[in-house]
Each structure stands twice: as structure tokens, then as C-alpha cells.
Amino acid sequence: MESISRTTEMAVWRDGRAVALLLAATLTVMANATISPALPGLQQLFANDPHSALLTRLLVTAPSLSIALLAPLVGVAVDRIGRRVLLLAGIILFVIAGSAGLYLPDLPTIFMSRIVLGIAVALIMTAQTALVGDYFADEARNTLMGLQISARNFGGLTFILLAGLVAAVSPRWAFGVYGLALLVLPIAWMVIVEPRRALSVRQSGPTSGFEEQRKWRLSFLGLVILQSLTNAFFFIIPTQLPFFLDFQGYNSAAMTGMTLSVLMFSGGSVALVYARVQRVMGYAGVYAAGYAAMASGFLVLVISGTPLLTLAGAALIGAGYAAISPTFVALTLALAPSNHRGLAGGVLTASVFTGQFISPLLSTPVIMSTSYEGLFLCTAVLLASMAVIALGATLLRARQMRPLI
Template structure:
């Protein structure tokens, strides 16, 4: 039977289950962004495909489509078949589907393997989140919830750097990075055990509709839309930045790897400080600060090109996104009635990946019509407007 830990946050580092779950968190960010440095090379490799320009851009967010559709079903499967089975099956499928691009013959089949990769990530994310709740309580749970955001960013930093290096050799080699998940499988197999649930959900939850604030659904779906929009802008970076550098005559694989690494590093560091920032300035100013940073980052990408400006822009976008993103989860958990938190969490997760999948579908036509500078300028103006609205709201409430 799995024990529940409720100790100081530092004890998390001494629990092998926490280490295994943090390793699982790093896989989720690898799913999308690890092949970004290889996109221009893949487009050239499959230049004979008339849809190569769009399909290569869709390879990055393709897993997001599966996750958006399957996250609620994966939650039901975790309750029915157990968390441990779901996590281990997800990691094994992750290795097979993720590395399939090494040998698949064309872009449509690689795209399908990316869709299957999304199924694996949905299983991993659902099981990992449920296990954090099952294994840990109190301050240990809070500490681990914050650490997993940083783990995703720092894991993304490592994997994107590695992918950028091997993409300079062959555009197929970044698919081999997904095989690294095999290294964490033995630890998960050993330390992850099925939790014992003392109290059923039916006993814990009040009757449906009891005590629900009537307006929470409207506010919640506003958050869902805002989170999808935020991720749509953020995902311009891994889906379009490789082609932006390629069009400017840079070594796209290396520059994309370095720039996205800066983005991940900055986001990982800011995520560690999120709780302090939120307590100091409140949610509205957190949104204002985060969206203003993202707007400034896209603005720097428009300016006459210098490598340092690209890195600075990526740092600001990563920092702004890392400040804004945890707020969606925190506000949702405060807003939704207890008997609706599971459903609200799954819909919120789906909105993240819906925004990611829609990003290249909307940004690619804008690039064709307005160019990269036009796309970045539109992102700057919209994000600046969102920051201004949030700041106005915070000033109105404080006055």
C-alpha cells in the first residue's frame, strides 16, 4: 500500500516516488518541442510532398490534438484501471511513437506517429497528476506541484539543446531523443505502486448541483478561452521560430535550439518564484506583468536582427508565460466547486493543447500574408492589449 507524505517541501527530494514523477513531467514538454530545431530540415527532406510546408509545422503541435481530445477519457481510465498501469503504458508508448520518425518513410505517417505520441502524453500527464494527489498531501504536495513546472522547463532546456545539436547532423536524429524515456522506466517500474484509496469519490463528493455558485461556469469558460489564446501565442515560438531563422539566413537548427533553451531556462527559473510574485501583487497584476513581458518579447523579434535580441525576446516570452500559466490552475481550483474540480481540470488541460494545435493553423497564413514581422507585430499588439486590460482591472478593484 502506498503511503501518503505530508511533510516539509524539502522531504520531497528524499522520496524516490517524487523523483520518478518529476522525471515523468519532463517527458510532457519533450513531446512537442524536441523536434522544433529539425523542422526546416524535414521540410527540405520531404520537399516532394505538396503539403510539406504545413505538415512540418503541424508536427510540433500534433500531439496536442490527441491530448486535448483524450485528457478526460484518460482520467476515467486512471480511475478504472489504475494509475501505475496508465503511467507505465504511457511511457512505453511514448518511446515507440516518439522515435518512429527515425525510420517512417513520409510526412503523413510521421504526422500520425505524432498523433499517437499525444495519446502517450495524455496517459502520462493524467497518471502523474493523479499520483501526486494520491501520494502527497499538504506542503509536500504544494512543493511538488511547483517543482513539476520547473522540471518541465529544465527538461525542455536539456532536450531542445540536444535536439538542436543532432538536428545539425540529420533532421531525423531528434526523434531519437524520445528514446531517452527508457532511462526513467526502470525507476518508475520499481517505485511507483498503485495507491490505496480509502475513501471513494462517491463518499467524498456532495450531491451534484449542491452549493454551486451560479456564475462560476461563465468565469471558468472565460479562463479556458484565455488560456487557449495564451498558448496559441506562446506556441508561435517552437512552430515558427525555426522558419524565421531559416529565412534570415541563420543556422536554423542551432539558433532554434539555443533560443528555445533560453526560453525554457527563463521559464523554469520564474516558475520557482511564482508563488512569491502572486502573493506580492495579486492575480490581476500577475496577468498584466506576464502579458506585458510576452508582448515585449515579440517586439524584440521585430527589431533589426541581432542574436542577443532574439535571446532577450525569447527570455521575456518564456518569463511572461511562466508567470501567467500557473494562475489559470490556481484560479480554477479556487473557483470551481469541489465536486466539479476534476471536470474543470480536464477541460483546462484540453484548452492548453487546443491553443497549441491551433497556433500554426492561424499563424502560417498570417506569415504568408504579412510576413514574420507582421505576425510578431500582431502578437505584440494583442498581448499588450491583454496586459492593459488586466492592469486596468487591478487598478479598478484597488480603487
């Protein structure tokens, strides 16, 4: 079994299409969290804006708004128009909108550029998810799902470290990091081809898939809601942690960059072995372990009084989230009919960013009524409850599969 897993991983790495999709995956995490180390500096830079406190926080999640609204429509376009052209268009738009904060004059216009950036991310993520389903299946698909989350985390680690360094000079310089996406464009252009399956669906039009859709849509709806909630919890870190660290008297730009880098590194390391872990624990077991790790991480943040404890909490949260995230995509691609993979990928993408966008809207009132520690404690309790539910499902399934003697 171990040799089969290694053979599959090697085959995926040798596939140029997989490499291009992994590189594109790094852009999605760059979209939001890259500018987190620059948030306090941006708030000071635009201190004359009466809404600067809220707008600077929303700059992280602003792309999530347009993604949440448009990703399902983008998914339909991906099924009808094709995967390749929309993926390439998304990368080009990503570079233009992402770097606009270098020169735009005020927070409202920067906020609007972040909304446009969300359109680019919707194009990239939706096309990418559909391409993974078209190009790969079974063990290779699960392996690529884990590698994709790993690529996002290790890419995020690089981008956030770089953004933290340049934000110490000027908060605007963090937007220049988005120009690195230009390196992905020629690679994707050369190796990504339109899948035969996508072409046949586009030419023949929609099939009579109502009965097929009715069988999977309820399970898919459950995944969408759960993923949105999970991302709302996870995005407490990039949206609120910089201000928590600033409140505690740290050099927030440097410490935020370091903390988010640890989060990304731990998540990337866990995601590398996702396929093997999932094969042993099953999907419910992965959910139980992932939510338990995230709950533990937020609990550590409650008691953190030193930088080391803060980094440990971030590492646990990153590891737990990286274990959970590939499962949503893997289950969606297993559930969705081939001619609806673009739509399913779009809706799933929308759920990710809906959770991200509402995260500061939900967490900020909790902070105002209690404290940062109160927010972390409430989050830990909710995540622990989700872990217990997933563990119960795992034990029930194990009991049902136990042979009768």
C-alpha cells in the first residue's frame, strides 16, 4: 500500500498539468492573507478616513465578497465556455487587480480593487477544481488534493514572509507581491489543455441531469455549509491576529508575518501526507482530527503570554485546517456529475469565501463585547463540538463495519 502511494505521488509530480495547477493554487492564498502584515500600517497611513478601522480589516476579505457572489456563475461559465481560457484570464486579472494597491489613492478605491481581485480568484479556483476532476481520479486525485493544499500553504508562507518584510518599509509595498503571479502564466499557457470531457459537455449542452443532481445535491449542500463555517473560524487568524498582537505590544507586522508563516508551514507539512492519512482514518476521522487540532490551537491562543505559545497555537490551527480542506474538494468531486464539476467547484469556492468575508463581521462584535481571548475561547468550544460530532460518526461507522461473530 505504501509503495502504491509513493508511485502515485511520483506520477502526479511528473505530470506537467499537475505542476501548473499546484502553482495556480498558490495564488488563491496570496489573494487574501498576503497583506495581513500590512494592515496596521495601512490603518495608520489612511488614518484620516473615518472608516479606516473597518476598511483595513475588510481589505483581507474583500475578494471573498465578489467570489461568494460570482463563483457559482463562473462555475456555469467554466462548464459552458471551457476551463483553460478562464483559468488564464483569471491569472492575468489577478496580477492587474492585486498590484493596484501600490498606486491607488485611498482606502475605498483599494477596497474596490480587492473586489476585482476576487473575480480573478473565482476564475482561477473554479477552473482549477474542474480541471483536477477532469485530469485525475481516485488515488491520484486525493494525492493532488493534499498537494494542492500544501502548495497553498508553502506558497502562502513565502508570500507572507515577503509581504511582512516589505510592509516594514511601506505598507503599500505588500501589494507588489501579487506581481509574482506573472511567473505562473507562461507555465499554465503551455501545459494546460482543454479536457475532452469539458469540450464534449460544452458542445452538446446540458444533459438531462435532474435526477442525477437530486441524488447528490443534499450531501453537497451539507459540505458547502460546513466549509463556509470552517473558513469563518479559520479566517479569524489573518483578520484579527495582527490587531491582537499589536494590542499585546508586539511588533505586529513582523510577528504577524512570522505567525502566519508558521501556520502555513505546519499546514503545508500536514497536507503533504493527506492521501495517506485519509486512507487510514477515513473522511470522518480526518474531520475529527482536524477540528480537534484547530480547537486546541485557539485554546492555546487564549492562554498565550509568550511569542512561542502564539506560534504553537497557529501551528495547530494550520495543521487542522490543512487536514480538513482537501476533504471538501475530494468529496465534492466524488459527488458531482462530470458535466456539473464547474458549477460544483464554483459553489464550493463561494462557500470558502463567504465564510472568509463574514468572519470579521462576526468576530469583531465578539471582541468588542468580550475580548480577543473571549473570541478565541468561543471558537475553541465550537470547533471542539464539531470534532466530537465527527468522532461520533467515525465510531458509528467503525461499529457498523465490525464483523459479527
